Amino acid sequence: MRWPGPDGFEADDDAARIDVDVVHGFLSTSYWASGVPRDVVARSIAGSLNLGVYDASGALVAFARMVTDQATFAWxxxxxxxxxHRGHGLGRFVVSTLLDHPELKGVRRILLATADAHELYRSYGFTETEPGRIMSIRRDPAELYTQS
Incomplete structure (x- = not known):
């Protein structure tokens, strides 16, 4: 499915259109996925509902993905x-379009983690989760990515 965006950009949920090299290039230097191997990025895309944003030439310039059962839960x-490509409203475009995706209608819990964009996500209705309810297991990516 495609959505028109600001300034001639377009969003598309076709996973086959995602340029894995662009996504890997960004994520491997991000604070949340530093050093992530390309094959891990490719598998994460294959197992998610993805949204790419493309410029007029068809190049991927923004991305988001939702890990979801498409019924009750999404991350x-x-x-x-x-x-x-910053400064065109593409961050808001990719997030709002993905949150409104038809395959997520009825999902009752959407979570995320961020170190630096709390105000952006609050504008969509996200709140910080109350302590004592949500638990997680955090594994060291350095150890995981070096295992075969």
Missing amino acids: LADVFVLES
């Missing part, structure tokens, strides 16, 4: 806009 992850 918003790997949201980014390439630095060269």
